[in-house]
Amino acid sequence: MKGSLKLGKIAGIGVFVHWTFSILIAFIIFSNYRAEHSIEQILWSLTFILSIFFTVFLHELGHALAAKRYNIKTKDITLLPIGGLARLESIPEKPKEELVVALAGPAVNIGLAVITVLFIALPDPESLTVQLTAGVNSSNFFLNFFIVNIWLALFNLIPAFPMDGGRVLRAILSMNMKRHVATNIAARIGQLLAIGFVFLGFFTNPFLIFIGFFIFLGAQAEATYTQTKSMLEGYTVKDVLMQHYQTIDASQPVSTAVQMLLNTQCKNFLVMENSTPVGTLSREEIIKALSVNGDGETVYAVMNRDLVFLDADMPLEKAFQQIQQHKSSLIPVMSGSQLVGIIDKENILEFLMVKNAQTGRGKLLI
Numbered sequence: 001m002k003g004s005l006k007l008g009k010i011a012g013i014g015v016f017v018h019w020t021f022s023i024l025i026a027f028i029i030f031s032n033y034r035a036e037h038s039i040e041q042i043l044w045s046l047t048f049i050l051s052i053f054f055t056v057f058l059h060e061l062g063h064a065l066a067a068k069r070y071n072i073k074t075k076d077i078t079l080l081p082i083g084g085l086a087r088l089e090s091i092p093e094k095p096k097e098e099l100v101v102a103l104a105g106p107a108v109n110i111g112l113a114v115i116t117v118l119f120i121a122l123p124d125p126e127s128l129t130v131q132l133t134a135g136v137n138s139s140n141f142f143l144n145f146f147i148v149n150i151w152l153a154l155f156n157l158i159p160a161f162p163m164d165g166g167r168v169l170r171a172i173l174s175m176n177m178k179r180h181v182a183t184n185i186a187a188r189i190g191q192l193l194a195i196g197f198v199f200l201g202f203f204t205n206p207f208l209i210f211i212g213f214f215i216f217l218g219a220q221a222e223a224t225y226t227q228t229k230s231m232l233e234g235y236t237v238k239d240v241l242m243q244h245y246q247t248i249d250a251s252q253p254v255s256t257a258v259q260m261l262l263n264t265q266c267k268n269f270l271v272m273e274n275s276t277p278v279g280t281l282s283r284e285e286i287i288k289a290l291s292v293n294g295d296g297e298t299v300y301a302v303m304n305r306d307l308v309f310l311d312a313d314m315p316l317e318k319a320f321q322q323i324q325q326h327k328s329s330l331i332p333v334m335s336g337s338q339l340v341g342i343i344d345k346e347n348i349l350e351f352l353m354v355k356n357a358q359t360g361r362g363k364l365l366i
């Protein structure tokens, strides 16, 4: 994520903290200072908030390690003021696996709460309120830690997809129905709860407003994604392949690319060197090259070298996933060692629109 500072690496996963985290720390110091708390009190508050974020990190690590069991890598874990984010390379599609990965996070919190409760004496309800309103100090630190962990486990298990509880719900639903239908139901419930969060946030904690927005948008994005993927089922890359495309030689100057851009309908070019694809060049990359270096550079110097190849027989839904991940403007398609055509995101979207019109569903969630 942009604006994140790397803290380290664990089990091959980069751990980052987002810069906005410093706002949270500053806010805690400021509000403690304004309430005329002692330095000692401020330090306790800070230690406590850092311990909570360490807990959040362990929660995310729980998801990541559970995913690793199913050979799913985690790109990174980022700590944000509203919680943690583990970016898994993909979400397990088997319901049982998704269930385990979703439950692994809250299970960490429950585990931490169980360990903590062994070392503290739980006070009676009356003195509990007194202790909790007194602010964090040496005598109630672990009591607060225990309560936060119970709260984190429960909060994450609210079935507001794509929160953990929502994923649990989708996994259970997809045991009995198609995954995209299950996702749709879970996403709608998630969005309803998200509206509830925003509403509640106005009267209680403003953080809930942010969380509500994230859930609402996240639910929509995932519902769209799974619906699109389900519509691509049963097709292969061959079905949407474009056999007519523009190529440009890597040794050509950018000015040639500009001419081709103006003379043809093409916006993306496949860059070739000795009849082999070596990169791609998009309209945006051409314009960027012009504004930085003029048109004298070679295509090779300004092209996108992050080239991925797809096999003509690859299932289309898998290809769609790869295109989304790489954000390539254009991907060459191979059959064995032979270049047989290209594919891009627009291609697939057009294919979906045609298919959608044919099946008469009328509404496309893109």
Ligand SMILES: [Zn+2]
Residues within 6 Å of the ligand: 059, 060, 063, 105, 106, 156, 164
């Ligand atoms: Zn979680």
